[in-house]
Amino acid sequence: MLAIETKGLVKVFGKTRAVDGVDLAVPAGTVYGLLGPNGAGKTTTVRLLATLLKPDDGVAEVFGHDVRADPDAVRALVSLTGQYASVDEDLTGTENLILLGRLLGHTGKSARARGEQLLEAFGLTDAKDRQVKNYSGGMRRRLDIAASIFATPQLLFLDEPTTGLDPRSRNQVWDIVRAVVDAGTTVLLTTQYLDEADQLASRIAVIDRGKVIAEGTKGELKASVGVGSIHVRLRDAGQRAEAQQLLTRVLDADIQLDSDPVALTACLGGHATEQAAEALAQLARAGITVDNFSLGQPSLDEVFLALTDKEQAA
Amino acid sequence: MTATIEQLEAPKPEALAAVLVAKTRPPRPSALSASITFGWRAVLKIKHVPEQLFDVTAFPIMMILMFTYLFGGALASSPTEYLQFLLPGIMVTSVVMITMYTGVAVNTDIEKGVFDRFRTLPIWRPAPMVGYILGDLLRYVLASTTIMLVGLVLGYRPAGGFTGVVLAVGVLMAFSFAFSWVWTMFGLLMRSEKSVMGVSMLVLMPLTFLSNVYVNPATMPGWLQAFVNVNPITQLVSAVRGFMSGSADAGALSWTLGYTIAFTVVFGALTMRLYNRK
Ligand SMILES: Nc1ncnc2c1ncn2[C@@H]1O[C@H](COP(=O)(O)OP(=O)(O)OP(=O)(O)O)[C@@H](O)[C@H]1O
Ligand SMILES: [Mg+2]
Numbered sequence: 001m002l003a004i005e006t007k008g009l010v011k012v013f014g015k016t017r018a019v020d021g022v023d024l025a026v027p028a029g030t031v032y033g034l035l036g037p038n039g040a041g042k043t044t045t046v047r048l049l050a051t052l053l054k055p056d057d058g059v060a061e062v063f064g065h066d067v068r069a070d071p072d073a074v075r076a077l078v079s080l081t082g083q084y085a086s087v088d089e090d091l092t093g094t095e096n097l098i099l100l101g102r103l104l105g106h107t108g109k110s111a112r113a114r115g116e117q118l119l120e121a122f123g124l125t126d127a128k129d130r131q132v133k134n135y136s137g138g139m140r141r142r143l144d145i146a147a148s149i150f151a152t153p154q155l156l157f158l159d160e161p162t163t164g165l166d167p168r169s170r171n172q173v174w175d176i177v178r179a180v181v182d183a184g185t186t187v188l189l190t191t192q193y194l195d196e197a198d199q200l201a202s203r204i205a206v207i208d209r210g211k212v213i214a215e216g217t218k219g220e221l222k223a224s225v226g227v228g229s230i231h232v233r234l235r236d237a238g239q240r241a242e243a244q245q246l247l248t249r250v251l252d253a254d255i256q257l258d259s260d261p262v263a264l265t266a267c268l269g270g271h272a273t274e275q276a277a278e279a280l281a282q283l284a285r286a287g288i289t290v291d292n293f294s295l296g297q298p299s300l301d302e303v304f305l306a307l308t309d310k311e312q313a314a
Numbered sequence: 315m316t317a318t319i320e321q322l323e324a325p326k327p328e329a330l331a332a333v334l335v336a337k338t339r340p341p342r343p344s345a346l347s348a349s350i351t352f353g354w355r356a357v358l359k360i361k362h363v364p365e366q367l368f369d370v371t372a373f374p375i376m377m378i379l380m381f382t383y384l385f386g387g388a389l390a391s392s393p394t395e396y397l398q399f400l401l402p403g404i405m406v407t408s409v410v411m412i413t414m415y416t417g418v419a420v421n422t423d424i425e426k427g428v429f430d431r432f433r434t435l436p437i438w439r440p441a442p443m444v445g446y447i448l449g450d451l452l453r454y455v456l457a458s459t460t461i462m463l464v465g466l467v468l469g470y471r472p473a474g475g476f477t478g479v480v481l482a483v484g485v486l487m488a489f490s491f492a493f494s495w496v497w498t499m500f501g502l503l504m505r506s507e508k509s510v511m512g513v514s515m516l517v518l519m520p521l522t523f524l525s526n527v528y529v530n531p532a533t534m535p536g537w538l539q540a541f542v543n544v545n546p547i548t549q550l551v552s553a554v555r556g557f558m559s560g561s562a563d564a565g566a567l568s569w570t571l572g573y574t575i576a577f578t579v580v581f582g583a584l585t586m587r588l589y590n591r592k
Contacts, residue, residue: 050434075436076339086427090359099358102351103435105340114336121330123323131362142325147431151339172325179327183334 001063003028003155003186004049008058011044018044020210021058026188026203028063028154031181033201034190035304041210042190043083046157049188050080063154079153081144083160083190089133093124093143096132097150104151118146122176138169145176155186162196174199194304206307214307228268229296230276235289237261243288250282251275262291345438352445357452369415370457374408378464381528389529394469401465402555403527406486406547408461409454410522413490414514416450417497421510424502440586447494454490458483474560482557485570489550492574495581502588521547546573 004026011019019041026032034042047053049060051071059066065073080086087096094115101111119128122142132140141161148156158177162170177200181187191197197204197218204221206214214221222228232247234240240262244255247266256265268275276295283290343351360366381400386393420443423429432442462470462479472479497514504510524538525547531539542548549569556563 047430050430052430052433072436075434076342078434080430080434082427082430084427086431088355088428089426090362091355095358099351099355100431100435102354103343103348103432103437103441105343107340110340114333117329117333121326121333123325126323149334152334152337175327176325176330179330180334183331185334 001028002026002061004032004060004062004188006049006058006060009045009048009055009060010057011041011048011053012056017210019048019055022207022210022212024205024212024215026186028186029181029184030202031177031187031189031200033197033204034188034207035192035194035197035204036190036207037192039209040207042207043159044210045207046080046159046188046190050078050157051075052080077154078157079148079151079155080157081141081148081159081161083163085132085140085144087132087140087144087147090131092131093119093128093135096143096147100147100150114150118150122146123172136169138165138172141165141169141173142176145173145180149180149185152183153185155188156180158187158189160190160192163192170196206304208307229265230268230279230293231258231265231296232263232280232283232293233260233291234262234264235291239288240264242286243283246282246286246288247279250279265296342436345441348437348441349444349448352442353448354445356446356449360449360452367453367456370412370453371460373412374405374457374461375464377408378404378461378468382468385528397465397468397470400528401461401470402482402558403525403551405458405461405465406551406554407522407527409457409486409490410493410547410550411518412453412457413450413494414497414511414518415453416446416494417499417501417504417510417514418507419446419450420498420501421504421507439590440582443495443498443585443589446498447491450494451487451491454487455483458486472558472560474558478557478560481562482554485553485557485567486550489546489570489574489577492577492581493546495577495585498585499581499588502585521545526551546570546577549573 002025004024006022006024009019009022009024010017022041022045024032024045034045036042044053048055049062049067051067051074054068059068061067062074063077065077067074088099091099094112097115097118098108098111101114102108104111106114116125116128119125122145124139124143124146127135127139132143135143145158145161148158161177162173165173174196177187177189187200189197189200201218203217204215205212206221232243234243240257244257244264247253247255247264251266251268253267257263258265266279273295276293280290280293378401381404382393382397385400386396390396390399429442462483474482496517497510500510500513504513524542525545526542527547531542531548534542546569549566550573552563552566553570556566
């Protein structure tokens with residue numbers, strides 16, 4: 001079951017093609033990461049899916065409902081925590097939640113009751129009667145997300161939920177996201193931070209200048225770029241020069257000599273695991289004893305830089 | 315203090331899980347209930363920033379004092395006598411002038427993220443706009459009351475009595491509700507608060523001055539009378555004056571109701587077009 005499906009989604013602002021033919025397939029019940037630098041088109045994509053903007057071309061469906069043809073059906077299933085605070089700064093935390101509850105059809109009394117529960121769960125009870133403009137960034141974010149799950153949505157959009165937060169508040173938001181997904185809600189999360197996508201998302205789309213330039217699970221993304229590495233520790237430091245020669249030949253790559261006199265690191269190409277196996281077999285055949293080895297996956301940062309570079313070169 | 319709260323309080327994932335279990339939604343609210351909720355939001359904003367009521371009290375008082383004593387001696391035998399003619403008109407002018415704040419409020423609010431949330435809710439689309447105007451009606455009532463009280467102190471005596479005054483204010487509220495849609499439209503159309511104010515002045519100055527608020531149109535040249543007579547403010551002032559003086563003006567009243575409906579339909583529709591496009 002797909003929570004979101006888009007085909008050839010386009011949004012143009014004047015001369016800027018903010019979203020330029022985006023295809024997405026977001027499975028229900030997962031966190032899907034939309035990763036991209038400033039101006040990539042993340043917010044625009046989210047606003048199209050949340051029925052705040054009308055697409056210029058292409059189709060977008062949320063749980064099978066077309067965003068253009070049936071926006072009210074989509075609105076009944078989704079909620080949005082925008083990049084900029086989507087709470088009313090002049091009102092208090094409690095008032096914000098009651099306002100929202102009543103707009104969702106609760107009576108004043110049940111809106112207040114659920115509001116109190118949410119404030120408690122989000123650790124905002126002590127601040128509930130203060131105006132939101134006096135909240136810290138982390139508290140504001142939490143209230144914002146609390147408002148978004150007032151009616152537990154099927155699909156939650158979080159647009160850069162941790163930008164500008166300190167590490168502690170960021171961790172709190174991550175815990176909240178995990179709890180929300182555990183409860184069965186699908187989350188579409190945009191972020192500029194690779195470690196955030198790495199921590200939370202099960203699938204990631206990397207987006208740059210309005211286009212999806214890579215998509216897949218974290219593992220697939222890293223593998224597709226093929227910049228893994230193998231790290232080898234020898235028993236005998238005396239054999240390192242020999243090992244270096246051999247690996248250079250087998251892997252056809254530069255070998256780094258680590259500061260540790262028994263260790264070497266080699267970069268791997270497209271078929272990282274086969275290459276690594278071959279390298280280890282050759283070392284054994286040459287009588288070089290390997291104490292231990294590890295395969296390093298490229299970090300998402302490397303993936304991201306590699307992908308955006310490719311894009312630039314093309 | 316903020317720091318200590320931050321340190322003490324953290325989200326509680328277990329409690330959160332319990333809250334998230336509730337998956338049933340109540341039925342969506344009616345158009346009326348959603349609009350009233352937005353009206354309540356406007357009232358809360360007044361509660362948190364009461365200074366904004368300065369505009370709706372000080373401005374009318376200034377208007378009534380200024381014009382009563384400025385023109386009173388010249389246009390009638392005494393300020394008190396002129397006040398009998400002026401008060402309904404100055405009440406209309408003051409209230410119609412402050413309707414423009416609706417546009418300013420829409421303009422400053424609409425770019426904020428909270429509107430994104432409202433627009434993703436499955437509610438009656440015009441509700442946020444109607445809510446503004448409902449909240450503003452409260453200010454109009456306050457302004458009218460202020461003027462009436464100051465007028466009574468200065469010697470105004472409405473022949474229509476209490477009922478006449480209430481009916482007059484009722485007509486004024488209905489018209490102001492309709493007229494506010496002009497400003498919600500400009501609030502959505504204009505880029506900045508300043509330009510909304512600019513346009514408002516451009517519209518309001520001729521409408522309020524080229525009317526029967528200050529003088530009887532009979533003394534004006536024919537071409538001006540032609541404009542003054544179709545000016546919605548003239549018709550509104552005649553209707554309000556009629557009720558307050560105890561002799562209802564049926565003609566002016568029907569004109570006013572016609573304008574009320576026309577403004578609501580035309581500018582309400584234009585506002586919603588712009589709102590949906592944003
Ligand atoms: N309302 C608008 N009018 C004109 N251009 C816009 C508008 N909204 C976005 N853009 C442009 O579209 C492009 C994509 O913007 P978008 O906000 O979607 O990027 P983003 O990935 O969310 O960036 P950020 O990380 O800075 O939030 C940018 O070049 C931006 O300037
Ligand atoms: Mg953005």
